[in-house]
Amino acid sequence: xxxxxxxxxxxxxxxxxxxxxxxxxxxxxxxxxxxxxxxxxxxxxxxxxxxxxxxxxxxxxxxxxxxxxxxxxxxxxxxxxxxxxxxxxxxxxxxxxxxxxxxxxxxxxxxxxxxxxxxxxxxxxxxxxxxxxxxxxxx
Amino acid sequence: xxxxxxxxxxxxxxxxxxxxxxxxxxxxxxxxxxxxxxxxxxxxxxxxxxxxxxxxxxxxxxxxxxxxxxxxxxxxxxxxxxxxxxxxxxxxxxxxxxxxxxxxxxxxxxxxxxxxxxxxxxxxxxxxxxxxxxxxxxx
Numbered sequence: 001x002x003x004x005x006x007x008x009x010x011x012x013x014x015x016x017x018x019x020x021x022x023x024x025x026x027x028x029x030x031x032x033x034x035x036x037x038x039x040x041x042x043x044x045x046x047x048x049x050x051x052x053x054x055x056x057x058x059x060x061x062x063x064x065x066x067x068x069x070x071x072x073x074x075x076x077x078x079x080x081x082x083x084x085x086x087x088x089x090x091x092x093x094x095x096x097x098x099x100x101x102x103x104x105x106x107x108x109x110x111x112x113x114x115x116x117x118x119x120x121x122x123x124x125x126x127x128x129x130x131x132x133x134x135x136x137x138x139x
Numbered sequence: 140x141x142x143x144x145x146x147x148x149x150x151x152x153x154x155x156x157x158x159x160x161x162x163x164x165x166x167x168x169x170x171x172x173x174x175x176x177x178x179x180x181x182x183x184x185x186x187x188x189x190x191x192x193x194x195x196x197x198x199x200x201x202x203x204x205x206x207x208x209x210x211x212x213x214x215x216x217x218x219x220x221x222x223x224x225x226x227x228x229x230x231x232x233x234x235x236x237x238x239x240x241x242x243x244x245x246x247x248x249x250x251x252x253x254x255x256x257x258x259x260x261x262x263x264x265x266x267x268x269x270x271x272x273x274x275x276x277x278x
């Protein structure tokens with residue numbers, strides 16, 4: 001796929017940062033329903049207009065950039081357990097992958113200016129946020 | 140992939156490219172269930188090991204980089220209809236947003252080496268793919 005080398009590099013611009021009691025990679029829950037704490041998303045003032053229609057109670061998908069992940073990994077032991085056979089990363093939710101984007105479905109609990117509090121987020125303190133999208137339900 | 144260490148830490152690295160009959164931005168469906176066609180994802184040979192556990196029938200989330208989107212937009216008329224009041228992009232699925240990452244839940248129909256055919260994808264031909272993740276269902 002030589003054409004791929006013609007792409008310009010694509011740089012993400014963080015729009016917010018996670019403020020969370022989670023600071024230890026090894027003890028962090030792997031999924032939100034495994035005991036993840038509430039967290040604040042502290043948005044950059046330059047993107048405030050993008051938040052204007054978000055409401056308390058909304059369910060949204062937060063996209064993070066898992067900046068501590070190893071981007072050279074293509075196979076992992078699922079859930080970091082060596083008892084699980086090695087498996088390609090694209091069939092796992094491992095943070096280790098070529099583009100370590102995390103997807104987190106959360107509910108908004110509070111909106112305070114450029115700060116948004118969410119109910120359960122399995123991302124470490126300081127993790128950059130790169131997007132927020134509404135959860136779509138087909139009608 | 141040793142060269143990856145030279146990358147800007149916030150730089151996305153395309154892993155595949157969408158091959159689709161969709162070539163016209165204006166006529167493309169906005170959501171997969173609005174008539175999106177089947178598409179092939181043509182993976183870069185360097186990431187093949189990451190695909191090894193994907194199977195026909197799997198439901199996965201494809202993350203694209205909507206490279207034609209306007210990244211300076213923070214408010215939009217939802218669905219591009221000026222009859223809809225302007226709204227912050229983070230409560231819409233508009234491609235226009237600071238980091239135009241597309242989320243697409245699809246089913247795998249065929250795997251042919253580095254090519255994966257999926258059932259319905261509302262992304263234009265040539266769109267870069269940046270990640271593939273399994274759909275998680277809580278047990």
